Amino acid sequence: MRIGVVAPSSPLSAGTADRVIAIAAASCPGVTLHFHPQCFLAHNHFAGPDEVRADAFVDYANDPEIDAIWFARGGYGACRIAETAIERLGDAARGKAYLGYSDAGFLLAGLYRAGFPRLAHGPMPQDVHRDGGDMAVLRALSWLAGCSPVGMEAAPGDGKAVAFNLTVFSQLLGTALEPDLEDHVLMLEEVSEYMYRIDRSMFHVASNFADRGLSGIRLGRCSDVLANDPDFGETEEQVVRFWCRHAGIPYLGRADIGHDADNKIVPFGSS
Amino acid sequence: MRIGVVAPSSPLSAGTADRVIAIAAASCPGVTLHFHPQCFLAHNHFAGPDEVRADAFVDYANDPEIDAIWFARGGYGACRIAETAIERLGDAARGKAYLGYSDAGFLLAGLYRAGFPRLAHGPMPQDVHRDGGDMAVLRALSWLAGCSPVGMEAAPGDGKAVAFNLTVFSQLLGTALEPDLEDHVLMLEEVSEYMYRIDRSMFHVASNFADRGLSGIRLGRCSDVLANDPDFGETEEQVVRFWCRHAGIPYLGRADIGHDADNKIVPFGSS
Numbered sequence A, B: 001m002r003i004g005v006v007a008p009s010s011p012l013s014a015g016t017a018d019r020v021i022a023i024a025a026a027s028c029p030g031v032t033l034h035f036h037p038q039c040f041l042a043h044n045h046f047a048g049p050d051e052v053r054a055d056a057f058v059d060y061a062n063d064p065e066i067d068a069i070w071f072a073r074g075g076y077g078a079c080r081i082a083e084t085a086i087e088r089l090g091d092a093a094r095g096k097a098y099l100g101y102s103d104a105g106f107l108l109a110g111l112y113r114a115g116f117p118r119l120a121h122g123p124m125p126q127d128v129h130r131d132g133g134d135m136a137v138l139r140a141l142s143w144l145a146g147c148s149p150v151g152m153e154a155a156p157g158d159g160k161a162v163a164f165n166l167t168v169f170s171q172l173l174g175t176a177l178e179p180d181l182e183d184h185v186l187m188l189e190e191v192s193e194y195m196y197r198i199d200r201s202m203f204h205v206a207s208n209f210a211d212r213g214l215s216g217i218r219l220g221r222c223s224d225v226l227a228n229d230p231d232f233g234e235t236e237e238q239v240v241r242f243w244c245r246h247a248g249i250p251y252l253g254r255a256d257i258g259h260d261a262d263n264k265i266v267p268f269g270s271s
Helices: A014-027 A050-062 A082-087 A102-113 A125-129 A133-144 A166-172 A195-208 A236-247 B014-027 B050-062 B082-087 B102-113 B125-129 B133-144 B166-172 B195-208 B236-247
Strands: A002-006 A032-035 A068-071 A097-100 A119-121 A160-165 A184-191 A216-223 A251-254 B002-006 B032-035 B068-071 B097-100 B119-121 B160-165 B184-191 B216-223 B251-254
Touching: A002 A050, A014 A032, A014 A125, A014 A133, A050 A068, A050 A082, A068 A133, A082 A102, A097 A102, A097 A133, A102 A119, A102 A160, A102 A166, A119 A160, A125 A133, A160 A166, A166 A184, A166 A195, A166 B166, A166 B195, A184 A195, A195 A236, A195 B166, A216 A236, A236 A251, B002 B050, B014 B032, B014 B125, B014 B133, B050 B068, B050 B082, B068 B133, B082 B102, B097 B102, B097 B133, B102 B119, B102 B160, B102 B166, B119 B160, B125 B133, B160 B166, B166 B184, B166 B195, B184 B195, B195 B236, B216 B236, B236 B251
Parallel strands: A002 A032, A002 A068, A068 A097, A097 A119, A160 A184, A184 A216, A216 A251, B002 B032, B002 B068, B068 B097, B097 B119, B160 B184, B184 B216, B216 B251
Antiparallel strands: none
């Protein structure tokens, strides 16, 4: 089982890769991790220029010797390459598992729209730095290796689901990356935003999905919410309930996802 | 000439209103300003609860004794009331001029979609606090009062134009507030955002308008750009050129608009 790691957004440190490789070696016999050298490049905000990040992703995704693709971390940059990179993917890419969240959501969305069957929101190598990060890494590896579904937020039989960072999801609406989410549960989490921006993003997302057959929205954790001046006066759950009601979308309660080590795996679709 | 001022977003201080009233009294004979008491309310982030802000706007807009509506300031909150408030507007509201920018763009967008003929992006009462703010206020009053087009970014005969704050415009795409911009020049300005977010918003906006007949994009000022860590490595103009090229939208150069006292008037449409 060969897992290829690429960084479509911000760069990873070599030390981070070493820690994740050590965890896999100790706990996942038969799994080998292959960090593409592109992960460690730095170009402005990104792990290398656009074409270098795109090439690394496409090379590993199209490589029949690689069984699964794991996105190294979030940050920013995946939207700059997603559309054109996905167009370059062939049959070998289609059968693989792809795992990530946060900024990697741009790629997961586009891949889902393109009909790729094995996608999931879940922890990334950079999460090893969080408290409890080892467990997050193991949760990710167990899903990528096709092991038993430990630490899954959406289990087989739960119906179709997807999960995204709220801001990332907001910013891909109406683009060539937006998937059809009819009959899906949409799980959303957020980090490091002001509550007024969470409110504004929820206006955007919920209004876009009025009368479009979404099964409902579940709210993940909103962590490190920035201090609103004056106080916003509503919690994230009040905000999400408000906009769901406004748009006629069922609010289905909380989801166990977020920018933290407890972030569960959410397989896209009904897989 | 009676100009009604309402605050669909954040509150105004009474002192700000007094300063603006004094400017109008000294320089605009025949113009009277009527600040709705709602402007001075405070409820969490907003100038009063949603229904109070909506009622004030609808009351003044539908009042045949009021000739024009001037939005008091930006901040946040207009998207929470725009759709339902616009549905309550009658014939008296349709003939009026409406002026504002920033968060007021949510209302201007929805009014433009609803076919209101006299809308413009331009300075608001709160701008009196900027360096040179008196001139910004006079520029706004001259347009509201139907005087000669001094300080206009888009003049009659220039073709159809609209102007928005980039983030606000991004967040209304795909909602019931999004106007049809076929054959329009879209002017965008930004304030207090990281460059990576300007890039991400431009991905969102440009990708939404690929193949939709936009005449082009003009870039206003991006002021108080927050320090990107690491440096983003591209200017706002490089970013906008990049995304315009990506989406096949003509980039038409800079526009003299922004969150500052030089912010010019942009009448919506070809008026």
